[in-house]
Amino acid sequence: MKAMKRSTLATLINATLFSAVAGTSFSALAEEEQAKKNQLEVIQITARKRVENAQEVPVSVSALQGDNLNAYSSAGMDIRFMNAKIPSLSVESSFGRTFPRFYVRGLGNTDFDLNASQPVSLVVDEVVQENPILKGFPVFDIARIEVLRGPQGTLFGRNTPAGLVKFDTVRPSQEFDGYAAVSYGSRGAVDFEGAVGGSVTERVSTRISTLWQEQEDYIDVKAPGFEKEDSLGGYSEQAVRVQFLYEGDDFNGLLNYHYRDLDGRPIAFRANLIEAGTNNINPLYDNDVVYHDAASRSTQQVETQGLSLKLEWDLPEHTVTSITAWESAEIYSRADVDGGYGADFLGFQGPGIIPFASETADVIPEHNQYTQELRLSSNFSGDYNYQVGIFLFEEDLMIESYSFDTFAFDAGLGQYGAQNGYAYQDQDTSAWAVFGSFDYTVSDDLKVTAGLRYSDDEKEFYAKRTKNPTPWNGSPDVLDGTANPSDSHVSWDLSATYKLTDDVNLFGRVANGFRAPSVQGRILFGDEVTVAKSETTNSIEAGIKSDVLDGQGRVNATVFYYQMDDQQLTAVGGGSNFNRLVNADKTTGYGFELDTEWVLTDELNATFNLSYNKTELEDKNLAVAVCAQCTVTDPTYMVEGANGPEARAILDGNSLPHAPEWIANATLRYTKELEDGEFFVYGDMSYRSEVDFFLYKSVEFEGEALFETGLRAGYMWSEGDNEYEVSAFVRNLFDEQVVIGGVDFNNNTGMLNEARFIGAEFKVKFF
Template structure:
């Protein structure tokens, strides 16, 4: 390894600090770890954030990308989509379901609602198809070419429910070249992870690609509740997924067909009763990751099935491109768990660990969900100063949800004692347009406009009540329309520096909460709207050996949709906050430090604040609330930050490689950090998550032989085994969810051509 020169290091530090202090550089760093070019310069990163292939450094959109070694390393250890948490500026991801229901937060904006019709202000788009339901968003990540995270409102080109931003996945597409790969890894707790793909030309114009994933981990968590002892009862899963694509390439026409399927059979995330020490946010002294104390662990289960298909047709007509994307997505889930995380109750002979006011065993399911989308757009490819995109979009979803409650200590343990069925039908349509105008060779502006119309028909039918409330049938039919818009400018200061500014507006359509097992009302949140201002610079430095990109932003959100989760009433309610403000900065840097050493560093700061003096919510049963309370004993939220909104997120990666014999030895290290978070709308001692730092390391050897390339590696995630709560349930006792323990594994991969 060549020694890194002091002057290079000094330049790196100075440039990074200067950009952070100046606060004028906008973040579009693609965190790509592909090899540097022959002259040791960083590669040009191509993205599709504006539905065109463009240089990331020239796009006036806040977008970061993951690909190459970054993507491979982060997703090691059989991780689900939550592997992206704190790996990209201003992005965090969490779930109270485990592998099946990810909740995304960008710049502090997200949704903690765990009902299966919950909408999110961060949209997920996979292969240009929106994945609206949260279960669809949990589809495994494999054979993916690139992940893009677009921060800030994306309401013009991507439409409804994007006031916070958008996460965009692009899978590897078929080509005429025969190629593929296969990899298998084995790790902690007997986990096995296999994925592979193969593709090539079937005819001169038709090609295909088949991608598969199989992941398995045995149950390893023991149940030690008295009278319910059982070894290896929770923690395991079997995950299978596949994708097949066909690409037809004509002279002026291309057609891409995509079919994908998922089957997951496992256990839900482990809830741990009284795992948080009262009066602190520490885990209890005797905490053990592989032990729970449940009275319903033997009945815990989670099954997810989903499938979908899309057809993208594209015609080139002179200087115009006509694109049609037709898609169908469908998902089913049944998830049952011991929600209180303990055994017994205060009115039963035994209880534990600690004080359990009442037991809670429940389940949620989607027996039927179908989503249909259609997009038709026309894009120009003129050589002149003006280009445009116009289009129409249609969305139709039929969703059925079931809520179950069970009597853990009845005459028949686990017998059903509560049932609600919800039905929600959503129809939305939009027309949109975007115009790019080159004023001079250095100055370009973009303006976008979208009209959206959204309507829901909802019913909740309770036929059995666990609380003696009787049968109940309620309906709601909210609707709204909105004009979203954005205006941006990109100015080329010189060949290496681009300045941009953007102002954008978007909305999230009305949301409904109809989980009426323990309550007698359906709540509706009105549409929320956001206006965001941001400006920044995207710069290449050190003769192309570094990138320093950053942004500063400020937004105001009116009528923000919030979920008052739990509280002593064990019931969710939707509310609107009068106003929410947020501001901060994001910094992305990437460096070629030496011939052998590459690095990335990113940092974000997000300050969020609720502004509503009249907004108050119910609080926890046993925690120490630090908010002021009103006369009804509710916490007043005015001035609080948003839940699951860390002020600081940072990530550092280093990749070292060196030629050894006929191959390459490499090591890859990453460190991610997020600061403390509140789990709920109110603030309390126990339910403030501590700062979390996780370290990963991957080392291996790669070599070529014949037409194949081989790689063998060992890796560790959460190297220092940092264990702490990452979520909680507040209606009963101090029940916690805990982050994944340290994972050690080894992988073998072969790529063939």
């Protein structure tokens, strides 16, 4: 490759000159160069808002970059590619390519409401992405992804008691460079992404990054009377990011604008996908088959955009940083949620029993988020340094919820599926914080860090229903509700790093995290606005970060324990189909994470990562509504509900939903110089163990373990000033088919993982 050739040429020149002057042998330098080539690169991260060696940071953090990131995220993959690719991290969604839900060390939120709060925060280019729709922005032209496990309540603040996922995009530079990649794959999928950047003037540089992805509908509808081939599963997505960087003598400014437009279909729900009394997949189904009667009206449109301005002043002993940002999201998503056709009362239904039809739409017509961070960082040459700052957050959000009668004709629109229910939510959130982090070098081997943050959070919430879609339950058409929760909290952390040897660091950390009160007011199918009070987490972790085998291996390991008080949980669905927020008295978790990376030979590199997470709810009085048709294995008792007697499952002792105990992943990359280029084969595997889809345990809604394998092979070569790559790839090599989520209020509805995907890609890098 070109970079390799330049490095070799530089070695030859330096070796010749140095040998002539000092008599040093060329062979010694060549051996030194080869040794460096076989060493792992130093991973630089910004987990503490400054550039540091990942091996010296007292935080359990994993970074995804380089070949691993390119292989996982390329060729049309959305952000869910991260599922089980990093220890203790899982990702799922009931919306498809948008609204991802992140879980770290078992902590997350299964709520599908567009106002859902999550304990894992997503930060992109130092700007928090609070609303769940913002979190689904496509992954392209990314320099690095970092996952910070455990509470991150000091530097990153509210709503990070479980951890943080952090994206850093490729920044502009004065050097001209860029790339373009196009791929074609299964189901008519086409993917293009590219970027170009360089200097505009001696002080101004720019970078423009773009993405275009498209896939044809490939899922056939086989419901009697509604048969249609290639009806669902397709999408068309475009995104762009434009950046301008000004670099002065003592001042830098970075302007970032990004935009996304998605027009596609929602994830395909499948009625009675899970066979009763088991968690087996109904043999009627395959990945390309559904039995909908409302597929023709299923649609999902998403539009997000944002603008941020980062300003930095370099003072003699300090750096002042200001980050001002605006983010906005809009979505319209309509789906056949019951996943089948007909209904029991019609005498025409399937597959299996369909008690009633459910066709709904969730909409964000208006959303704006404004954030401002201002921080002062010292650059002292002595033993003491610090960061202090303030943070402001404002969000205005409106949500609309629609229900449709699948069997009623809408004369105005000339189609079935007339609207029969409507409700909306309006929420304003204001939050502010002051924070400080202080580093002290006790000795050459021991460094300690302490941090404090004061957070203040307030919400004003109003919800109103103007049409009740289920009048038989006795509830009025017109209903409203309000909530105005607020709270403040001091979060903190204390950590230390001890250099045992030049290649081995030990670290320990205790930390406290906080999630502000949450509101659930999706009153389309319920009569109550519920509020979950603040949750707090206390966590302790200790670990080792080591470089071994003269830099050819890296082994990092962490053990942890946490206790969460008043954990915010969402009782999703149940036979009454009403989401309710609750607090659990106490939740505990413990486990370990192992990250390893190896240079096995000159031509073979490998990684192996493993995590174990054990979670447990401890609340003898906490009980939730259960599914309509599944087999519940928790202890239950009966209560009188809106539609008659309803069962409640006691949750004490249960693990958290979507919290796999085991996550493992491994990669292997083989390269071989061939002719004037390099042949490569890249393989990866990921595994996550069984998960429960809901707070209660049932036979049907326990998801089986998911094992997925990917393979990529190709050839790279240089020509002129460009580098080229052609490759073929396959995702989910063995076509594993697993239920990854469920809908429990009607029948044993579920969603399947992505089927095997085969494709080819051509990529060019230019300099």
